[in-house]
Amino acid sequence: MPGRADSHAAILVTPSLLRQWPLPAPGQDKYSRGSVLVVGGARATPGAALLAGTTALRAGAGKLTLAVAGSVAVQLGVALPECGSIGLPETDSGSIKPELARISPYLDEADTVLVGPGLDDPDLAGQLLAALLERESARGDQSGGDSDGRGGPAVVLDAFALAALVTLEDQLEPWRGRLILTPNRKEAALLLGRDVDDPEKDLAEISARFGAVVTCQGLITQPPGRDPEEPDLWKITTGYGGLGTSGSGDVLAGAIAGLRARGASSAQAACWGTHLHAAAGDRLASRLGPLGFLARELADELPALMLESSV
Numbered sequence: 001m002p003g004r005a006d007s008h009a010a011i012l013v014t015p016s017l018l019r020q021w022p023l024p025a026p027g028q029d030k031y032s033r034g035s036v037l038v039v040g041g042a043r044a045t046p047g048a049a050l051l052a053g054t055t056a057l058r059a060g061a062g063k064l065t066l067a068v069a070g071s072v073a074v075q076l077g078v079a080l081p082e083c084g085s086i087g088l089p090e091t092d093s094g095s096i097k098p099e100l101a102r103i104s105p106y107l108d109e110a111d112t113v114l115v116g117p118g119l120d121d122p123d124l125a126g127q128l129l130a131a132l133l134e135r136e137s138a139r140g141d142q143s144g145g146d147s148d149g150r151g152g153p154a155v156v157l158d159a160f161a162l163a164a165l166v167t168l169e170d171q172l173e174p175w176r177g178r179l180i181l182t183p184n185r186k187e188a189a190l191l192l193g194r195d196v197d198d199p200e201k202d203l204a205e206i207s208a209r210f211g212a213v214v215t216c217q218g219l220i221t222q223p224p225g226r227d228p229e230e231p232d233l234w235k236i237t238t239g240y241g242g243l244g245t246s247g248s249g250d251v252l253a254g255a256i257a258g259l260r261a262r263g264a265s266s267a268q269a270a271c272w273g274t275h276l277h278a279a280a281g282d283r284l285a286s287r288l289g290p291l292g293f294l295a296r297e298l299a300d301e302l303p304a305l306m307l308e309s310s311v
Contacts, residue, residue: 009231009233010200010219010233010234010235011231011233011234011235012234012235012237013220013234013235013236013237013271013274013275014237015308015309018271018272018275018309018310019309019310019311021268021271021272022310023060023259023262023264023268023272023306023310024262024263024264026060026262027062029062030062030063031062031063032062033060033061033062033063033261033262034061034062034063034111034112034258034260034261034262034263035061035062035063035064035065035109035110035111035112035261036053036056036061036063036064036065036110036111036112036113036114036254036257036258036261037064037065037067037103037106037107037110037112037113037114037153038052038053038056038064038065038066038067038068038114038117038254038257039067039088039096039103039113039114039115039116039128040052040067040068040096040114040115040116040117040118040119040159041066041067041068041069041072041076041096041117041118042068042069042090042094042095042096042118042119042120042121043069043071043072043090043093043094043095044094044120045118045119045120046068046069046072046075046076046118047118047247048117048118048159048247048250049066049068049076049117049118049250050066050076050079050080051117051247051250051251051254051295051296051299052114052117052158052250052251052253052254052257053066053080053083053254054080054254054296054299055250055251055254055255055258055298055299055302056112056114056254056255056257056258056261057082057083057258058254058255058258058299058300058302058303059254059255059256059257059258059259059262059273059276059302059306060258060259060262060303060306061112061257061258061261061262062261062262063084064080064082064083064084065083065084065085065086065103065106065110066080066083066084066085066086067086067088067102067103067106068085068086068087068088068096068118069087069088069090069094069095069096070087070088070089070090071087071090071094073085073086073087073088074087084106086102086103086106087102088102088103089102091121091124094120095119095120095121095124096119096121096124096128097124098124098127098128098130098131099131100131100132100135104135107132107135107153110153110261111153111154111260111261112153112154112155112156112257112258112260112261113132113153113154113155113156114156114157114158114253114254114257115128115129115132115155115156115157115158115161116156116157116158116159116160116161116162116253117158117159117250117253117254118159118250119159119160119161120160121160122160122163122164125160125161125163125164126163126164126167126168128161128164129157129161129164129165129168130164130168130171133168133171133172133174133175136152136174136175137171137173137174139152151177151178152174152178153178154178154179154180154257154260154261154266154269155175155178155179155180156180156181156182156253156256156257156260157179157180157181157182158182158249158250158253159187159249159250162181162182162183162187162190162191163187163190165181165191165210166190166191166193169209169210172210172211175211176210176211176212177211177226178266179210179211179212179213179266180212180213180214180215180256180260180266180269180270181206181210181212181213181214181215182214182215182216182249182252182253182256183206183214183216184216184217184249185216185217188202188203188206188214188216191206191209191210192205192206196216199216199217199219200219200221200233203216203219203221204221204224204232204233206221207221207222207223207232208223208224211223213266213267213269213270214270215252215256215270215273215274218235218236218239218274218278219233219234219235219236220233220234220235220236220267220270220271220274221233221234222266222267222270226267227265227267230265230267234267234271236274236275236278238275238278238279238281238282239277239278239279239281239282240278240281240282240284240285240290241290241291242281242284242285242289242290242291242292242293243277243278243281243298245293245294245295246295247294247295247296248277248281248295248298250295251277251295251296251298251299252273252274252277254299255272255273255276255277255299255302256269256270256273256274257269258273259272259273272306272309275309276301276302276305276306276309277298279301279305279309280297280298280299280301280302280305281293281298283301283305284297284298284301
């Protein structure tokens with residue numbers, strides 16, 4: 001991609017850069033555009049999974065499955081008839097239990113797994129991540145490695161799923177190299193164990209520690225030297241304050257998951273997804289006003305923005 005010459009300086013993500021870094025061409029059918037599995041959506045917060053899943057489809061993913069609390073699975077399936085909706089075991093209060101039996105086949109088939117939107121219990125979220133990592137390790141042991149040639153699906157973590165990473169850091173090997181993190185500034189501080197004082201340096205530290213591409217408030221980092229054709233730091237050049245609204249982060253995570261499922265690299269999906277999310281905010285701000293537009297309205301802007309950024 002363009003802009004590799006100085007990997008220590010932030011590369012500005014502009015429409016011109018994106019035109020020189022095109023997304024994979026869409027295939028002939030839904031199977032060629034990838035499958036996204038969203039794991040989240042507790043009884044009290046099903047909308048987060050719905051927002052993320054809708055946006056993944058708006059970003060061009062071919063197939064979508066929502067794995068959510070059993071008490072809301074039917075309702076979400078009706079609200080978004082384009083998805084498959086799987087009911088997961090839940091606690092009496094409606095939080096998702098860390099039990100994977102019902103989604104095991106979907107985990108095997110997904111191109112991208114997004115975990116976090118709508119999870120409402122940090123302890124159970126940590127147990128869910130631990131179960132996913134244990135399953136991934138067992139899968140690798142049984143197959144003798146990555147015999148399928150793809151190394152498993154990309155994994156995007158958001159919201160409460162991010163906070164669990166610190167305690168699981170020594171178990172992350174199965175996901176290193178295909179992990180994308182979408183923290184806000186507070187969540188980035190939890191990952192660091194301190195406040196974010198120097199965003200470029202601090203996000204680079206998170207990338208290196210967790211072997212992940214990270215996008216946080218307009219900056220995208222990846223572990224140094226991961227791809228000799230790509231820089232390690234990008235900066236978004238658009239975006240409006242109105243993006244600070246409920247559900248906006250779910251939309252960002254869904255956009256990145258959808259683009260990654262289509263075949264974009266993790267860094268490309270994060271750069272394109274973060275740009276599109278911010279540009280959608282700009283467009284809504286110019287049409288509706290600087291505050292008061294809704295997160296679900298951001299997703300509807302993505303198809304046109306992708307087209308405009310490609311020509």
